[in-house]
Amino acid sequence: MPRIESTAARLAKLGFADGARAARLVEAAGVDLDDLLPALVDAADPDLALTSLTRLAERDPAALDAIRADERVRTRLVAVLGVSAALGEHLVRHPGHVELLAVQDLPEPRADLLRAVGADPAEEDPRADEADALVALRVAYRGRLLRLAALDLTGELTLSEVTGELSDLAGAALEGALAIARAEVGDDDVRLAVIGMGKCGARELNYISDVDVIFVAEPRDGADETKALRTATRLAQAMMRACSAATPEGALWEVDAGLRPEGRSGPLVRTLASHLAYYRRWAKTWEFQALLKARPVAGDAELGEAYVSAVNELVWSAATRPHFVEDVQAMRRRVEEHVRAEGERELKLGPGGLRDIEFAVQLLQLVHGRLDQLLRRRATLPALAALSRGGYVGRDDSRSLAEAYTFLRQVEHLLQLHRLRRTHLLPTAPEDLRRLGRAFGAHTDPVGEFTARWKRHAREARRLHEKLFYRPLLEAVARLPESEARLSTTAAAARLQALGYVDPEGALRHLAALTTGVSRRAAIQRTLLPVMLGWFADSPDPDTGLLGFRQISDKLGTTPWYLRLLRDETAVAARLARVLGTSRYATGLLMNAPEAVGMLGSDADLAPRPADALLGELSAAVSRHGGHAEPAVAAVRAVRRRELFRTAVADISGLLEIEPVGVVLSALNDVTIQAALDVALSKVAADRGAPVPTRFAVIAMGRLGGMECSYASDADVMFVHSPLGDEREATDAAFAVANELRRLLALPAPDPPLIVDPDLRPEGRQGPLVRTLASYRAYYARWSSPWESQALLRARFSAGDAALGAEFAVMVDEIRYPAGGLNEDAVREIRRLKARMEAERLPRGADPGLHTKLGPGGLSDVEWVAQLLQLRHAHDRPTLRTPRTLQALRAAVAERLLDATDEATLAESWSFASRIRDAIMLVKGRPGDSVPADALERRRLAQTLGYPPDGSEDFLDDYRRVTRRARQVVERVFYGS
The missing domain is CATH 3.30.460.10 (Beta Polymerase, domain 2)
Structure with a gap:
């Protein structure tokens, strides 16, 4: 008895909630704690872990030996047992599954589960008994689930990797269930594809969730369609039963086909043509939002891909339907009303929950993904990242949403793992909150730390949901005084949606600031903006353009001439919109000299000023400062x-x-x-x-x-x-x-x-x-x-x-210009220098083919050709004596040192590369030598260079073609190849 009391005190001090009970378990099972205690102390629920561990030891004493022998197995096992009572029960029934925690790589889940149900084509003696197959399917599924949970809880997999593995495992289970159904029903006359929807389709499934599916079928060649659909329906029903049926090993999960056309009132199985006919004529907005996640997961893969390919065209044009945005928002409000009773404890549907994030991301995807294919991602986190990269969501907002989403999903997983039950409701019991807090590494005050972290993420998720989901276009536009504004709500909404702002709320705030009020300034702005919004929309970066316009207007709006100039001189306003929407560099220059707007009125005002005139102005500016050096040069720099x-x-x-x-x-x-x-x-x-x-x-x-x-x-x-x-x-x-x-x-x-x-x-x-x-x-x-x-x-x-x-x-x-030109040794030395520069000076990670200075056919290539010609021949041919590259090449043609075609090729490449370098600085406001890899930046750059909005790939192709031809000339003329 004293030994138990001593052990109890020790365990209580180390974090066990009930040290006495833990000590009795240790004594009864005869467990030596020396090896296991460090892992148990770190468990989310040490008491739960010890309970399951002692039961496992009683069931199979040899299991403890395996656990002690392998630290990795010990760490993984205790992490699972400290969270999941259900997986502890599974291990007690199947102690041999401890070995799965030691395996480095398991076979692909589909083949594994098909083998378990006797449907592996390589098996000579397939399983005949359906009841045995159902049990085997569950045992094999839960064994893999155990190993996946272990990797998840020990931090060996990321959230995206976990949800992807869960989705693949669910697809494998559906394939196994379909194999059982085929053994019962047969499928000689039909092809059946199972389309994953929701989180299964997006490869972001939970541990325990209804698996949403849609069934699509086609008769085999020569088969009767009606009979084939009957067979397909029986197959689908049998497959669903195989997943949900009660067995000694329990059920897997419910297969939910409620997202099919007409919902539960419609046929369980349709042909592809029937699906498409319904979607084209009858589908509601929410159905297209659901189809965004569609992915073939089981059955006939070719038919599944055909289905997804066909519906994708409809999904990405859905945003053009009347009242699309309002319909999506109204559906979200209905969901919130439905879960109001649970309030903020609802992790999935409540305010600041997972649905807030998912709906905001999906609405932005559907609105902008119609034109931007990079947004067409099924899963939430990749879609959010794409929206951020494309500029549709600010980086900080994207980061906050991703952190909130990851945290909420991890909480959801921990809740579901405990009993392997479908739940999204945050518990109130202190012991449950303690387990959650410790699972996230909070040991000092697990309940308080976890609760504070959850509330912080939920508040931020809700704030950003409202910002991105409800306010971007409608509320701010509605604030414009209808009696005075020539910019109608409908027209403004259409224009703003076309602009595709990085920060929609901010952009509309600029509009409201410019147009709200009864002042003359606001009235003129309300006259200007309907037209200017169109000009911004035609520029590469309309969001930055509108922001710059507000900043310039804030500085000059009270100056009488500024708004009159914009109102009365259309060319000034149009050019200002083009400049602000194109160039961060020019906008930055204008911010410190907004009066320079006045030079935008005519082409003549933009003509370069003669150097003599400029020098006279600079000298006068210097003289005005009477010998004070720094103010004088400040005036020069202005x-x-x-x-x-x-x-x-x-x-x-x-x-x-x-x-x-x-x-x-x-x-x-x-x-x-x-x-x-x-x-x-x-x-x-x-x-x-x-x-x-x-x-x-x-x-x-x-x-x-x-x-x-x-x-x-x-x-x-x-x-x-x-x-x-x-x-x-x-x-x-x-x-x-x-x-x-x-x-x-x-x-x-x-x-x-x-x-x-x-x-x-x-x-x-x-x-x-x-x-x-x-x-x-x-x-x-x-x-x-x-x-x-x-x-x-x-x-x-x-x-x-x-x-x-x-x-x-x-x-x-x-x-x-050396007499006699260069000797061959010097020529070879210059060629060696050039080759070395090509090999060593290119920045690490840069794509040589897109580097305008050092890449093949780039500026350096062309300039070294011109300079080698000068070094070799300029002593005898004075026309080559020029510091300018293109002049030197033209002189070489006149001197018959270079073919005119080669000169044209080199000049085109040099000019193109130079234009790109200048355009990068103009667009981004900072220098760069490489064509951007980011699609949005490249699109803006291409548009600045005169390509149409969808001409980014044409721009890239043109640059590669021009520089490739120039490099061929360089190889021949410079290297003598």
Whole structure:
């Protein structure tokens, strides 16, 4: 007795609810706790686990030896026994199933269950007794269920994997039941397919649930249809009985065919043609929502696939039916009324329950999936992820819904596993809540922690359900004053639905903010918006467009000219909608200079301004700040921002081709550097108390040197100076000027920085930031390598002392245009460098075929062809002496160094790749070198480049075709293949 009391105290301290009872069980069964106690302590219900374990030991003492011998088996078994009394009972009846917990991989469930009922074609002696087959089916099913629960409860499978396995196991059981039915009825004259619906069809089944099905049948060749349907009906009935019949091993679950046409009043089995006739003429909205989950699960697979393929066309056009959205919402409200008595404890149908999440996801799928095939997923979590990726649901909302759904499903599973009974009702008994809390890892206060977590997820699920399911289109539109609004509720709803907002509630909030009230501003907006919504809808990203429009309107709406301009100048409003709905980059520029809306009125206002005029404006802006360096350069950068916006709008509007865009952006960077250099020179002179004792020039390199800058380009440069006196003093001053220039143009500010990058200088980052002309000459004479000669092909004067820049150009001509051209060793070295770059510089994980810079046929390929031609021939053929890629290729054709067809192929690929890089920056507001893998981003990019909304794949095909042809030219002209 003292030993039992000691054990009882020990067990109670370790978390057993009834230590004394647990101690008596241990004593009676003679169980040695030393090996089992750690696993029992971690169990959701240690008392329940110990009870089942002692019963198992009494039934089969050898089972404990197997458990002790294998830690994995021990962990899995105790996890199951601590949750499921029903599976504990199963193990007591079938202790040999402990061995299933040690098996790494089981056979495919369909073959396993068919073998159990004697329907395996490989079996020579099929089972003849139906009662035995029914029992065998249940035993085999529950054995696999035991192992699946063990993997689930130990965290070895994700929720999606568990529900998928449960669905496959249910399909296997239906196949086994159908085999039993065939033995009873026969099926010589009919083909029968079983279509899984609901969670079974979506592969997200619970542990215990009615399995929803629809039966479709066709007579075999030559058979009478009426007789065949009679046979099919008897087969279906027998199959359903085989699953639900009571046996010594209990039943599996109910097979529910209530989702069939006409419900329980309709025929149990129909032909495919009969199904389609019904759906086309009589089906209600909810039936199409149910068919979204349809999947063949048993029987004739070919017929099942034909059924699903046929009904899918109807499912994804259902959203066009009159009152579709209202019907779905009304059905959800009816369900909520039906379960009002259980209130929030109903995990499935109550507020914040699983149905809230599922209905919201399904409605969004059905509305948007008509046009976006990526949304056509059966299961809730994959569908939610697709909606998030496509921009139909915000990332945070999607994440919250997924977390809530996963938690609620896991709770549901734990409830059902306990007794293997169909339930969705959260218990109130403390011991049941304690078991749930401990199953989720809460040991300090399992009841309190579990309850708080459940309520948090339920509240969030309900909030997001209401946001996505009820309010996106109707309520906000209804707030518009009908007496004044020209934007009718019907028209607004149709337009907004066409836009496909990422955040529908937010978009409608913008509309309400713009149009609500009796002010003149609101009245003009109500006049504008019916038309502008159509223009937004035609842009690649209407949601961002409307958001940008509200932000611009908030800044300028009280300015008298702004709304008058939009109302009276249709071209301004149309172009503004196009820009805001296309380019996050241009929208960001406009936010800090909203008055630039005024330049949208005509094409002439968007024409690039001459560099001389810009430089004069920048010089005037600098002079207004009287020697204050930072404000002066801030003014310079503000002008640059405005000109970047002008260029971006002209680009988006198709007024500039890609080559002139590069020239305009490069010239803008030149004058910006010149104005900032003037400020830096003045600042250094003021700090020294004397003029800067050297001439100073900025040499453009890279894309800046080639007049090929993109919106995202840094300014690649080298700094050269020529002392007017003491060289050391001059070098120190030049170094200060270069650093000040870089600092001023990179300061944090509302305007985009211009990063001045000097890394192409001799010796790279290890070399001096600034050199004299003589120092450059000495370095290149002694140390210059082929790649540096190649880099110098783009060198040109950018800013500073023009005479010094000209001297530098003359000095490097002998390096970049070598007399006699390149020898074969140098050519081979350049080819090796190019091959190495292709192999090593491509970012990890990038698809080479979609990388615009380093991929086959991309920018690098074309540029190296032009540069090799220049290095080999420019000394003798001065027309090749240009820093610009396309000009060099055209000159090569004129010099008969390159075939005109090859030049056209290379130029097309270079231009296409450059347009894509610029478009990525325009669309996303951040740089990128690869064609996006994400379908929504690629669609927006393609539309920005002029493709129709459904032209994303055409865009991809065009790019692959153009770059493939260019690469063939590169192989032949550059590599000599």
